[in-house]
Amino acid sequence: MITEQRLKPTARQLEFQDWEFGLFIHFGLRTFYEGYVDFDERSMSPTEFNPTNLDCGQWAKTAQQAGMKYAVLTAKHHDGFSNWPSQYTDFSVAQSPWKDGQGDVVREFVEQCRQYDIKPGLYYSPYDGAADFYSNKDPKAYDDYFVNQITELLTNYGDIKVLWFDGAGSEGHEYDWKRIVTTIRTLQPNILIFNMADPDFRWVGNEDGIAPIPCWNVVDNIDYSIYKDEQEQLAKDLWLPAECDVQMRANWFYSDSDEHTVKSLEELMGLYYHSVGHGANLLLNIGPDREGLLPKKDEQRLLEFGAAISKRFANPLATLKDCQLREGKWEYWGEKSHLIDHIVIEEDLTNGESVQQFTITVTTAKTQRPTTIYHGINIGHKAIIRVPPIRVKGVTLEITKSDGEPIIREMSLYHVGEQF
Ligand code: FUL
Numbered sequence: 001m002i003t004e005q006r007l008k009p010t011a012r013q014l015e016f017q018d019w020e021f022g023l024f025i026h027f028g029l030r031t032f033y034e035g036y037v038d039f040d041e042r043s044m045s046p047t048e049f050n051p052t053n054l055d056c057g058q059w060a061k062t063a064q065q066a067g068m069k070y071a072v073l074t075a076k077h078h079d080g081f082s083n084w085p086s087q088y089t090d091f092s093v094a095q096s097p098w099k100d101g102q103g104d105v106v107r108e109f110v111e112q113c114r115q116y117d118i119k120p121g122l123y124y125s126p127y128d129g130a131a132d133f134y135s136n137k138d139p140k141a142y143d144d145y146f147v148n149q150i151t152e153l154l155t156n157y158g159d160i161k162v163l164w165f166d167g168a169g170s171e172g173h174e175y176d177w178k179r180i181v182t183t184i185r186t187l188q189p190n191i192l193i194f195n196m197a198d199p200d201f202r203w204v205g206n207e208d209g210i211a212p213i214p215c216w217n218v219v220d221n222i223d224y225s226i227y228k229d230e231q232e233q234l235a236k237d238l239w240l241p242a243e244c245d246v247q248m249r250a251n252w253f254y255s256d257s258d259e260h261t262v263k264s265l266e267e268l269m270g271l272y273y274h275s276v277g278h279g280a281n282l283l284l285n286i287g288p289d290r291e292g293l294l295p296k297k298d299e300q301r302l303l304e305f306g307a308a309i310s311k312r313f314a315n316p317l318a319t320l321k322d323c324q325l326r327e328g329k330w331e332y333w334g335e336k337s338h339l340i341d342h343i344v345i346e347e348d349l350t351n352g353e354s355v356q357q358f359t360i361t362v363t364t365a366k367t368q369r370p371t372t373i374y375h376g377i378n379i380g381h382k383a384i385i386r387v388p389p390i391r392v393k394g395v396t397l398e399i400t401k402s403d404g405e406p407i408i409r410e411m412s413l414y415h416v417g418e419q420f
Helices: 011-019 056-065 105-115 139-155 177-187 265-274 296-313
Strands: 021-025 070-076 119-124 162-165 192-194 218-222 232-239 242-247 281-286 323-326 329-347 355-364 370-376 383-402 408-414
Touching: 011 192, 011 281, 021 056, 021 119, 056 070, 056 105, 056 296, 070 105, 070 162, 105 119, 119 139, 139 162, 139 177, 242 265, 265 281, 265 296, 281 296, 296 329, 329 355, 370 383, 383 408
Parallel strands: 021 070, 021 281, 070 119, 119 162, 162 192, 242 281
Antiparallel strands: 218 232, 323 329, 329 383, 329 408, 355 370, 355 383
């Protein structure tokens, strides 16, 4: 029986959770100012924006080859520079020498995403360091600007899947969210909004790529930004799946001086277990360089990462089809014994999250005794459980506490070994 009060995801939230892995792209005028930091005092000129070889196809193709399903580009970051020729500012690509001011990074990005079957998303910083009316002295003028720019982005580029609102810098600023959200929902009813205003998914609360255990889908508060410790209390419980955004290097935007900080494959694999493996999405950032390309080392590392993920999880020893549901337990019984070191479980979330506690019990290979080897809390979208290698004849998943009848949509067993 499913309890009436159990919160359920929308169809677009369910779809989002299945994407699992995406590419975050920080690119803009700031790319051309070495060492520029968030809320930098230095002024910047659009005349410096001139990627010599911009290729959004390289971004999208690399993402696709790595197994990513979506990408989010900074349409406008905190510095206020618009990566599209917005008619509401003179601080955009239109004032740059790039393509004689006729270029549009947002357009090239969304078109190439579609080309490679990557869902396009746009980051839009509510904070704006360039619009002098941003400050609370004239919040209404800034709301107008916000709505006008969002209207351009959500009208001129087709279906946009994600609108990513970064809270950083906005602490204490009052926006007319009602007006802004009405605009967004009217223009693109299926868009997913990140973390602010009327969110569809939430920030995991750190920029390290780590989701906790348990990472529930239903929450009553959200983390706002890295500059604010207190969480924002929501008016009611909401289904808000978590996303883990994390950098490939030490900086979000390209820098000449941090190539040595490109994360190792080992560290990235760890992040995968701690994010996707805990039921959250992983949004991994790369800052394209001054040519407008993903830097070689980052591109290679991302491809290695994607290959390592699929190598690990492409060949299960058994899946749900090989299991039987008996008296509320999902049981696998092998003809032969197997070495296993991973158990991956997915809950069908269509009607909400049910599992609150579970155990994994193996039937030992020689004496065929049931032995519990793992106690878990939630399963949610996906739980990747890594155990020391163990030879088993059978494996049983038992849900020991749940809200209503749990539906398991996948349970698979793997022997991955020591490989990377
Ligand atoms: C932070 C920002 O201030 C960074 O520049 C970056 O955009 C990151 C995703 O969010 O809070």
